[in-house]
Amino acid sequence: xxxxxxxxxxxxxxxxxxxxxxxxxxxxxxxxxxxxxxxxxxxxxxxxxxxxxxxxxxxxxxxxxxxxxxxxxxxxxxxxxxxxxxxxxxxxxxxxxxxxxxxxxxxxxxxxx
Amino acid sequence: xxxxxxxxxxxxxxxxxxxxxxxxxxxxxxxxxxxxxxxxxxxxxxxxxxxxxxxxxxxxxxxxxxxxxxxxxxxxxxxxxxxxxxxxxxxxxxxxxxxxxxxxxxxxxxxxx
Numbered sequence: 001x002x003x004x005x006x007x008x009x010x011x012x013x014x015x016x017x018x019x020x021x022x023x024x025x026x027x028x029x030x031x032x033x034x035x036x037x038x039x040x041x042x043x044x045x046x047x048x049x050x051x052x053x054x055x056x057x058x059x060x061x062x063x064x065x066x067x068x069x070x071x072x073x074x075x076x077x078x079x080x081x082x083x084x085x086x087x088x089x090x091x092x093x094x095x096x097x098x099x100x101x102x103x104x105x106x107x108x109x110x111x112x113x
Numbered sequence: 114x115x116x117x118x119x120x121x122x123x124x125x126x127x128x129x130x131x132x133x134x135x136x137x138x139x140x141x142x143x144x145x146x147x148x149x150x151x152x153x154x155x156x157x158x159x160x161x162x163x164x165x166x167x168x169x170x171x172x173x174x175x176x177x178x179x180x181x182x183x184x185x186x187x188x189x190x191x192x193x194x195x196x197x198x199x200x201x202x203x204x205x206x207x208x209x210x211x212x213x214x215x216x217x218x219x220x221x222x223x224x225x226x
Contacts, residue, residue, distance in 0.1 A: 033214055035214075035217075040201065040220070040222065041219050041220065042117070042119075042203055042217035042218050042219045042220050043156075043203065043205075043215075043217040044217070045214030045215060045216065045217075048213070048214050088156070100146070100158055100161060100169055101215060102158065103148075103155060103156035104155065105155040106155065
């Protein structure tokens with residue numbers, strides 16, 4: 001099954017700056033999701049973007065999807081120390097009537113106060 | 114509404130033993146998926162249960178098994194534990210129909226010594 005690949009692997013910024021993370025994938029998708037994980041905890045769903053959508057916003061989050069380039073980006077504006085976490089993109093594969101998210105290895109974001 | 118509950122939170126087992134992990138999904142959710150997360154492999158899909166039936170399975174050996182009860186609670190079992198089974202095991206709950214984000218539990222940290 002395909003897997004999204006996040007880039008960069010790690011990102012270190014100062015509070016107030018914007019953080020941009022990218023995700024590339026190999027085959028066609030129906031949807032792409034972004035999740036966040038605080039150290040050693042479960043993942044929290046941030047946003048889902050469908051293949052016919054190009055951009056979605058949720059608070060300080062902005063996600064874009066370019067299906068021609070098979071890539072997505074997650075922008076966090078005006079970052080805060082509390083945004084420090086790992087961020088994962090998940091592409092779906094359809095199997096057995098359900099959509100199974102397949103996760104990349106994540107981008108580790110550190111926001112310095 | 115209550116979130117996804119995984120028990121126990123931490124577990125230390127000896128090589129060769131077996132272990133059972135439990136996951137209670139969000140009320141009304143019928144799908145439970147299990148993932149293994151390690152630093153080297155990232156998040157790997159184990160299996161998905163929907164209405165007490167295994168609907169999807171990842172590429173894990175037969176030592177990894179699961180089941181789902183009529184109240185949608187799920188258990189996963191790992192027999193003949195190996196050192197490499199040390200990981201964070203995450204369970205994700207969803208309605209199981211259509212496209213949606215998953216709600217994850219906080220995970221069970223398994224250490225095999």
